[in-house]
Amino acid sequence: MAARGSLESWDARRIVRNMFPLLLVLCVVVLWAGITLEEAGELLEEYGVLAVMVPTMVGAGGNLGTILSSRLTTRLHLGTTEFDPYDRVLWANVSAILALAATVFAALGVGAWLVGLVVGSTIGFWTLLTISLVSGLSVAVIAVVLSFATTYGSYRLGIDPDDTTIPIVTNVVDVFGMLIFIGVSTLLLG
Template sequence: MPEQWTVRDISRAMLPLLLALSTVEIASGLVLGSIEDILLAKPALLVLVPVTIGTAGNLGSILAARLSTAVHLGTVEFEPTDDTLAGNALATVALALSVFPIVGAGAWVLTELTVGAVLGPLDVVLVAFSAGAVLAVLAIAVTLTATYAAYRLGLDPDDVVIPVVTNTCDVLGVLVLFGVVAVLL
């Protein structure tokens, strides 16, 4: 990593990444557009979309920040037996499994209070919980991959990993949420 960043260095490192991530976000919007009818027919799912993708991105970002700090401190080894990696991954899964049912319950309550729920509360909680469990695993995989890639390429993980994780989780969040809906409902 450079000792001193210049605007040129920052632009050279980040512009290609930001362009690629913009394309990823467009893909996420196209997927949402293709399932608009489902969202309008089941308003609780419409409420779940931004909360699910935001929560998945937040979980990945928390993990990314912790791993980035560990990289800077030299306390992480990218090995399957690394306790730092395992502990942080386990904490991410535990947090997801405790937060996503609350997200589902909140989405159902909000929908019930505003437009009347089409889906039952257990259905919405089960969808949120299942999507959250899958997204936690995917967010961990994306975060570990992005952190390792940044480390190997000599980029600062603080600059690279969180944008990659949040943008990727946006797309994965939409895909996983509606994959779970297709399977469970």
């Protein structure tokens, strides 16, 4: 009987009513990321190894945000979180995301440098590593803040965070990931 009650909470109309306007707004947000990438065409043509970094930079940032959003939403549904700033488990999750970001984006910098060696890139190791780490860790911080904001905001609005957090976090982090990556690259190479 309990399983039937939980299945009835899956109301397709409610989900569509909540998600359709959100998805329309997120389409505009993603278009902005595409426009940003288009405007950075000259930079990416001049330094082709940066173009190699774009998919991983954008994808990894969104993935980090979805990991944290999923963990927060699960804890919220289980009743084990209250968004208390003294909650050690919340801080452990944030620390894990930031440590994972440091690892992934350091590996991206090293990998891009190795690709650069093969294709004859003029960008040095430390510059690529700096671009990758500064951009990646900045995106990770945004992903953490956005994960908390969307999970808590959805909960406070009475909307299931499972329906909203991942689309919002991944799309917004994609845009900020592009803006930050292009900005840091321009700053260091311009």
